[in-house]
Amino acid sequence: MTNYGLVIDQERCIGCQACAVSCKQENNVPMGQFWNRVLTEGGEKMDTPSGGYPEDGGSGSLDMQYQPTACQHCENAPCVKVCPVNATYTRDDGIVEIDYDKCIGCRYCMAACPYNARVFNWDEPEHMPEEGTGDVEARPQGVVEKCTFCSHRVEDGLDPACVVNCPADARIFGDLDDETSTVSKYINEYETDQLLEDRGTKPKTHYISGEMSPGRPQTSDKMESELDDVSPWSDGDDDVPSKEADSVGSESSSSSHSVEGGEIPYATPAKSGGDD
Amino acid sequence: MAAKTGSSRVAIPSFGGKGKLWIGLLVALMIAGLAAWGYQLTTGLIATGMRNVFSWGLYIMMFVLFVGLSAGGLIISSAPKFFHSHRYEGFARLGVLVSLACIIVAGLLILPDIGRPGRLYQFFTSPDFRSPMVWDFGIVLLYGLLNLWYLWLLTRRDLAARGSSLALGFKNTEAGRDRDRTLMFWTAAVALPTAVALHSVTGWIFATQVGRGDWFSPLVAPVFIAKALVSGLGLLLIVSVLADRYTNFEVDREELTSLGKILGIFLAFHVVYLLAAERLPHAWADHFEFWAIMSNFLIGDSVYFWLWTVVGGAVPLAMLALPPLRKRVSVIFTASVLAVVGTMFEGIRLVFTGYEVANIDSAPGISLGGEYTGITTDIWATAGAYTPTLVEIAVTLGIIAFGALIVTLGLKYVPIQRVDAEPSYATDGGKQDQ
Ligand code: SF4
Ligand code: SF4
Numbered sequence: 001m002t003n004y005g006l007v008i009d010q011e012r013c014i015g016c017q018a019c020a021v022s023c024k025q026e027n028n029v030p031m032g033q034f035w036n037r038v039l040t041e042g043g044e045k046m047d048t049p050s051g052g053y054p055e056d057g058g059s060g061s062l063d064m065q066y067q068p069t070a071c072q073h074c075e076n077a078p079c080v081k082v083c084p085v086n087a088t089y090t091r092d093d094g095i096v097e098i099d100y101d102k103c104i105g106c107r108y109c110m111a112a113c114p115y116n117a118r119v120f121n122w123d124e125p126e127h128m129p130e131e132g133t134g135d136v137e138a139r140p141q142g143v144v145e146k147c148t149f150c151s152h153r154v155e156d157g158l159d160p161a162c163v164v165n166c167p168a169d170a171r172i173f174g175d176l177d178d179e180t181s182t183v184s185k186y187i188n189e190y191e192t193d194q195l196l197e198d199r200g201t202k203p204k205t206h207y208i209s210g211e212m213s214p215g216r217p218q219t220s221d222k223m224e225s226e227l228d229d230v231s232p233w234s235d236g237d238d239d240v241p242s243k244e245a246d247s248v249g250s251e252s253s254s255s256s257h258s259v260e261g262g263e264i265p266y267a268t269p270a271k272s273g274g275d276d
Numbered sequence: 277m278a279a280k281t282g283s284s285r286v287a288i289p290s291f292g293g294k295g296k297l298w299i300g301l302l303v304a305l306m307i308a309g310l311a312a313w314g315y316q317l318t319t320g321l322i323a324t325g326m327r328n329v330f331s332w333g334l335y336i337m338m339f340v341l342f343v344g345l346s347a348g349g350l351i352i353s354s355a356p357k358f359f360h361s362h363r364y365e366g367f368a369r370l371g372v373l374v375s376l377a378c379i380i381v382a383g384l385l386i387l388p389d390i391g392r393p394g395r396l397y398q399f400f401t402s403p404d405f406r407s408p409m410v411w412d413f414g415i416v417l418l419y420g421l422l423n424l425w426y427l428w429l430l431t432r433r434d435l436a437a438r439g440s441s442l443a444l445g446f447k448n449t450e451a452g453r454d455r456d457r458t459l460m461f462w463t464a465a466v467a468l469p470t471a472v473a474l475h476s477v478t479g480w481i482f483a484t485q486v487g488r489g490d491w492f493s494p495l496v497a498p499v500f501i502a503k504a505l506v507s508g509l510g511l512l513l514i515v516s517v518l519a520d521r522y523t524n525f526e527v528d529r530e531e532l533t534s535l536g537k538i539l540g541i542f543l544a545f546h547v548v549y550l551l552a553a554e555r556l557p558h559a560w561a562d563h564f565e566f567w568a569i570m571s572n573f574l575i576g577d578s579v580y581f582w583l584w585t586v587v588g589g590a591v592p593l594a595m596l597a598l599p600p601l602r603k604r605v606s607v608i609f610t611a612s613v614l615a616v617v618g619t620m621f622e623g624i625r626l627v628f629t630g631y632e633v634a635n636i637d638s639a640p641g642i643s644l645g646g647e648y649t650g651i652t653t654d655i656w657a658t659a660g661a662y663t664p665t666l667v668e669i670a671v672t673l674g675i676i677a678f679g680a681l682i683v684t685l686g687l688k689y690v691p692i693q694r695v696d697a698e699p700s701y702a703t704d705g706g707k708q709d710q
Binding site: 033044045084086105112120122123124143 | 329389484485487
C-alpha cells in the first residue's frame with residue numbers, strides 16, 4: 001500500500017519561505033492564514049539566532065535552524081479520531097484530509113492537533129487576487145482547513161507544490177511503504193526526528209538534522225514514483241543519474257522543471273556517511 | 277378517583293408585578309442573545325475573541341460549567357429514592373427541574389460555538405464513534421430526556437389531581453401512584469450511573485487530548501465528577517433559597533443545613549483532596565529541596581487558580597465548617613454562590629491551560645486567521661490569548677436567561693412540593709426499609 005510521507009532536511013533548508021509561499025498560492029490559502037510556516041529555531045524573532053557573538057568575551061554560541069512546519073500527516077492522528085462527523089479522515093494513501101462538505105466547524109480537531117497545523121475560517125475567506133489562486137476546492141466560512149500534501153497534485157502524479165518549489169532540495173516526498181523510495185532510504189540512512197515524538201501521534205513528516213543529505217533534486221514536477229529512473233543519486237554507489245527523466249514527461253502539462261535532454265540535474269552527490 | 281391524593285403546591289400561583297418584571301428581563305436578555313447570535317452567524321466567529329491558537333472560548337467554558345451544574349439536582353433527588361429514603365424529599369422536584377434547565381443550557385451553548393450549525397445533522401448521518409464529542413452528544417441528549425421523564429414521573433399524579441393537561445391523560449389513582457413509585461426507583465437506578473457517565477465523558481473530551489498541556493490527565497474525569505457535585509449542589513441550594521424567599525416554595529431548614537454540610541464535604545474532597553492529588557506528583561518531580569517542593573505544591577500560578585481555590589474553595593469551606601456560621605441561611609447561600617463561581621473559574625482555567633502555551637512556539641509562530649482583538653496587530657502569535665467579546669457574553673447570557681425562564685415556568689406549572697409530605701410517596705422498588 002502507498003503511505004505518503006515527507007522528509008525535510010533542516011541542514012539543507014535556507015529559510016527562504018518558498019515552500020510557505022508556494023503552498024499559499026497553490027492551495028488558495030486565505031489571507032491571515034498559513035498551512036505551511038517556516039519557523040526559526042533560535043532567537044525570539046524570525047531569522048534571528050540564539051546565543052552570543054563569537055567576539056571578545058562572547059560565548060560564540062550563535063545557533064539557528066529553520067523548521068518548516070505544516071500538517072505532519074500523523075499515522076495515529078488525534079484530529080481524525082476526534083472529528084465527530086468523519087470530516088477529517090485518513091485516505092488510503094495515508095494523507096489526512098478534510099471533507100469540507102461535512103465539517104461542522106466545531107474545532108475539536110484544532111484542540112487535538114499538537115502542532116497547531118490547522119486553521120479555521122473565522123470569517124468569509126479573503127484572497128489576493130480576489131478570484132483566488134490555484135486549482136483547489138473552495139472552503140467557506142466556518143470550516144477548518146490545513147495542508148493536504150497537495151492531494152490534488154499527488155492524484156495527478158505530481159509532487160506537492162512546496163516540494164517542487166524548494167530551491168534547496170530540502171523537501172523530499174514519497175512513499176514510506178516503498179523501501180526503495182528516497183524518503184524511506186533517508187529515514188534509514190540519516191538521523192531523523194519527528195516533531196513532538198513523545199505524544200505518540202506518529203507523524204509522517206521526518207526531519208533530518210545533524211548531517212546533510214543530498215536532498216532530492218527536482219528534475220520535474222512529477223513524483224518520484226512516476227519517474228522511470230528512481231533517484232539514483234540517493235544511492236551511495238550510483239551517484240550520477242544514468243538516464244534523464246523520461247521523455248514521456250514532456251507530454252504532461254507541467255514540464256517547467258523537467259530536464260532538457262542529456263543534462264544532468266544539479267545535485268551535489270554526497271556519499272552517505274560523508275562529512276561536508 | 278382515589279381519595280388519598282394529599283395535596284401539592286405550586287410555587288408560583290400567578291405572576292405578580294415583580295414576577296412579570298423578572299420574566300420581562302429574561303425575555304429581553306434572550307432577545308439580545310438571539311440578536312447577537314444572528315450577528316455572529318452573518319459575520320462568522322470572527323465576532324468572538326477566539327482565534328487559531330485559542331480556538332475554544334466562553335461557550336465551551338460555560339458548557340463545562342452547566343454540564344456540571346446539571347448534576348446536583350438529579351443526584352439529590354435520585355440518590356435518596358434509590359435507597360428508599362425520604363430524605364430531601366422537599367428538594368426532589370426542584371432539583372430535577374434545575375438539572376433539566378442546566379442541561380438544556382449546556383446543550384444550547386454548543387450551538388453558537390459551531391462554525392456551521394446548519395451541518396449539525398452530520399452527527400446523525402456520519403458519526404465517528406471514536407470521537408468523545410459523539411459520546412458526549414449522546415449522553416447529553418440522554419441525560420436531558422431522562423431529566424424530563426423523571427420530572428414528569430415525579431409530578432404526573434399531582435398534575436392529574438390538579439386537572440392539568442400536562443398529566444397527558446394519566447389519572448391520579450392509588451394504583452397508579454404505586455406503579456410510579458416502582459418506576460421512580462428504577463429511574464433513580466438509571467439516573468445515577470447516567471450522571472456519572474455524563475461528567476466523565478465531558479471530562480474525557482479534554483482528558484484524551486495529548487496536545488493541550490494539562491488536559492491529558494486521567495484525573496480530569498474524576499475531577500469533573502467532583503466539580504459537578506460541588507457546583508450542582510451549590511446551585512440547587514441557591515435556587516431553593518431564592519425560591520423560598522420569592523415564591524411559595526418552602527425550604528426545610530434542617531434539610532438545608534444538612535445539605536450545606538454535604539456541600540462542605542464535597543468541597544473538601546474536591547478542592548483540598550483532588551487538587552492535592554493532582555499537584556503533588558508534579559511538584560515533587562520538578563523540584564529538589566523540601567521547601568521548593570512544598571511551595572510549588574501549595575502556590576498556583578494563574579489568577580484563575582486563586583479565584584478557584586481560595587474564593588471558590590477555602591472560603592466557602594470555612595463558612596460551611598464553622599459551627600456558629602454554618603446553620604445560617606445567608607451563610608449557606610453565600611458559600612454556595614462562591615462554590616459555583618469557583619467552579620466556573622476552574623473551568624476557565626482548564627481551557628486556558630490548554631491553549632495558553634503552544635507546543636511549538638518558534639517565531640513567527642502560528643497564523644491567527646484574524647487579529648486578536650486589540651492585542652496584536654499582526655496575524656502571528658506564539659502563544660494563545662483570549663478575552664470574550666460582547667457578542668459572546670450577550671449570546672451566553674441569553675442562553676442562561678432561557679434556562680432561568682425554564683425554572684421560573686416550572687415553578688409556575690409544576691407542583692413542586694407535596695404539602696402533606698405523604699410518607700408513602702417514596703420509592704418502592706423492593707422492600708420498604710422502615
Ligand atoms: S499534524 Fe495535526 S492536523 Fe496534521 S495529522 Fe497530525 S494531528 Fe492531524
Ligand atoms: S472542525 Fe470540522 S474537521 Fe474539525 S473536528 Fe469539527 S467537524 Fe471535524
